[in-house]
Amino acid sequence: MLQYSEKVIKQFRDMTNNGRIENADGVGKVGNPVCGDVMWIYIKVKDDIITDCKFETFGCVAAIATSSLATELVIGKSVEEALQVSNKRIVDLLGGLPVEKHHCSVLAEDGIKKAIEDYRSRVKK
């Protein structure tokens, strides 16, 4: 069994922002080629500020904890600032992850980026 930090377990246990946003302004759907997990990130944007963010994850403790924390980190940020949220930052804030689980945090970062990409492509139209 993998060793998780107390922070990871706490984030997993008390997870926030899980679920979907029905009329989201952007959706990022990412999949994990390593272990087959799936993560969908929804964002709501107003005046270039991310006002809400939720996630759905079919994945492990690390995937759930990192996606939950990622949503917390981007809410209230501008789209540009949200793009700066890196998986490294997420991992650091969680007090580290087992090496085998780093790819789960990459998924969280990618999910946010994909959601913003999706939002931008919609705005352009």
Added chain:
Amino acid sequence: MAEIYYLDNNATTRTDPAVIEAMAPYFGEKYFNASSIYSSAQYVRKDIEAAREEAAKFINADPKEVIFTSGGTESDNFAIKGIAYANSDKGRHIITSKIEHPAVLETCRYLEKNGWEITYLNVDKYGMVSPDELKKAIRKDTVLISIMYANNEIGTIEPIEEIGAIAREAGIYFHTDAVQVAGKIPIDVKKLNVDMLSLAAHKFHGPKGIGLFYLKKGVRIHSISQGGHQERSKRSGTENVPAIIGMAKACEIAGEHLKDTAGMAEIKALRDALEKGLLEKIPDIIINGHPEKRIDNTLNVCVKHIEGEAMLIHLDFDGICVSSGSACASGSLEPSHVLLALGLPHEIAHGSIRFSFSKYNTAADVKKVLEVMPGIVEKLRKMSPMWNERDKK
């Protein structure tokens, strides 16, 4: 520590207090090396030999056919490498199955890298090896067949007697890993037609780090270690006396328990109650393993659209100890090779959870799981894109 609901008995079992008691003197006043000549040491020798008799009785073997090892892994290594090295003049082909424990699979892969050829037999959707396919896989240069007696993840019991008869007729050595069978079904090496068999004491309320290797008389095999000639020079090294005594005690207790039909039926009843309860309370789950030919203590389920490790940690919050065959729970990030061999798709194997019972479980364990599991599944499904999309396909 809060209350523990231990349902991971295929991983290891609680050591029986009577076993601990039997072992204690051998850490203390009976510390002698059994190979020494003076009388104090010779008493220890006698105790080891009495333990060997007890262990032999447990599997209906001759005491001379019992070698003490450090457990299941070493016994499996012994059988496979020992036969391969000693019989390479006859051939370098080995037949095993895709669902063996890593102790067998990895040993075979190791030999494969060193010039041996291995056939990994497929299993059906219940995890059964087909004796017909096995027959077809036999070649002139086949020197060993190694098929497990029961699978540790799904509990499926293989047709060992039949496979043994095929091996005997073909004149090929036959080994079975019976680690998950000890204490669950009576083992009779004569009836099974096996030449070698592996056991590990910690799976039947004995100590960890001690096992048994049954080696039928006359089998051509290499020693697993060279040294001071212990275990008839097949496995040198000063005997782990407390562990040997402990394993013998565990054999004695397990032998008695196997005769106690009510006690054995109780374990099955608990397992069945959990299976029935989960099927009633949780939609979209799959029961893995053979419906009937399955060891009575094992229940492996796949909960669709959620991941096993997340479930496992939630169960742990409630003090419930189980294991999972999910890729995310494996460290290697590969889903269980056993579940994949059954033909389950990757995403179904993802949601696997194994419950395994022992004589120490009670109805309270089943009740607890049935109380908390539906809520955990619901919570995780609510946040799973796969679950939320399931009707849209």
